[in-house]
Amino acid sequence: MSSYVIEAAGLSKSFGSTHALAGVDLAVRTGESLAIMGASGSGKTTLLHCLAGITRPDAGTVGFRSGTGRVEVTGLSERERSRLRREAFGFVFQQGLLIPELTAVENVALALMLNGMPRARAEEYGRGWLAALGLAGMEDRRIGQLSGGQAQRVAIARAQVTGAAVVFADEPTGALDSATSAEVMRALLDSTTGQGRTLVVVTHDAEVAARCSRIVDMRDGRIVGERVAA
């Protein structure tokens, strides 16, 4: 059985006359933390979106392997890909992008409620994850009442609460100072690879990338280098 959780082959994607991806091959191992680095416009976010089934590539395939077998992500319908994202993947964005009207625990529980879990149980799980990420006692605060680092940890809890096999993070520390950034990365790594899960991070921050187990560099829609972090 392959140890790769995601395998992408020959990915190409264009937006108008811009070639965001120009034939990318990439395999992500189960339990690793992979950083995708590159300058703005190098195609790293588009690659992440293709791997996660958010965007369908113009050419190429993406396969996802779970306990139940291999799924051809690129062959799924929009509805099936949405379901896959809800059930198997977690996401952390640069600004957290939490629902401001909801409390911290409601934001986390929402991910489970979308999968049909009753609210009381979903909130119980949510409280557990928030406590594990050092946010005990802040469950009922609204997002505007949390600091940037705290809000980002709520986003991590939301990404993890469904038991996601793979967490995709797009510049998760981009809006944070260096101390908070280190704290958030530690929380992200502990809750993913620390639990045997997989983390794929898009970043242009070398310090963030250095904390991952493997780094791929992108330029002009291609992977131009691969390193194993120290």
Place this chain on the structure above:
Amino acid sequence: MIARVAVLLARPASTGVAASALPVTAFAIVTALLLIVVGGAQTFWTYDDDAGVLYQALAVIALALLVVPLVSLGGAAARLSARRRDDRLATLRLLGATPATVSALAVLESVVLALVGAVIGVAVYLAAVPLVGMIHFRDRPLEPYGVMLPWWVLGVVPFAIGALAAVSAVLGLRQVVISPLGVRTRQEAPRLHWVRLVVGVGVVALAFGLMSVLQVAPSVLFILGMLAVAFGGALAVLNLVGPWVIRLVASGQAKRAKTPERLIAARTVLESPKAAWRQVGGVAMASFMAVFAGTGVAVLEAMGSSGDAESALLLTDIRTGILITVVGSFLMVACSVGVNQAAGILDRGELYRSLGMLGMATSTMDAARRRAVMSPLRITAIGSAVTAAVVMLPLTGVTLIIAPVSLLVIAAVLAVGVGVVWLGLAATRPVLTRAATTTAG
């Protein structure tokens, strides 16, 4: 300089034409409705008999009732045009434009959209003149020449609407601070005090008392004064208590919510019950007036069927006026909801996009925002109607017995009004779909 940058900014944005089309449509409807109502009402000023004064007074009341949703719609449209360009205006701030320049650009754009909408509105009014001319008052059609306003009024109105948009945009921008990074912070949801309810119940009781002793009033002038106090007081109560009741109901809904859409909807309303009220407040007035005046007319009509022809005619005309005002109010609230929703979606575009990435179906997001409008709307429409029914309790009871059809008509008009608002909401679904499915390049 501002004009040149405004021309550059006028190029289509990624948010699509709907974001421009909505404020233009809203301003067109505002203009057309305003002209139709003023055009229709001008005939009343040609009546020089005793009843003429009453017609003029009723026309002024109807216009006053329409002004509230009209100003609210103007403000919403202006805010939408400001939000539509938020990203570009924020970029201008980063490039060194002063807040004054950015504000001026937002205001200028609102004014241009308002002018375009107003000119379309004038055209709609001109097309509607023959139809409006067929409406009967005093057993005679108004006739197209009676509804037609002088040419100079048609020339001035677009500029007046433009000025309204400018004022609304300036007021709206005070709340939407466009920072260089477009970052907005949110504080704790405001709380409304229960004292509002106590004051409200007191005023409704007073209004009820006044209506109960109406028959012992010494003169017609006294009766009119008591009616005005009861009507005005009850309307003021609605404004005072409305946001409080909306918050109370939403609070219960948030606790009981079992699905994501119900939870998000209830929390959205709780974020600002006053904003939820402002959006649908026009319906409160229309709904209250429909029951208050509609019941009165129904009773008078049923009791006075043997009375003189002039009185019967007056009652028919009042009913026609009520219908026109209620329909106008609901149309404006529907536009206001549509425009507010479009502004809200654009404001939260990135959030909707991220929720789409998480796997939340667009239908779930749509259901949440629909519920966040329709729930306060139902509370408002029903609450206002019940308040009016309580104030008019003896008459409502009598109407139920002697003219049940009239009450059914009132209920049907309100139901259609709620349906029109729902349509206004549905019209913004493409904006949401577009916002939720646009992915980064």
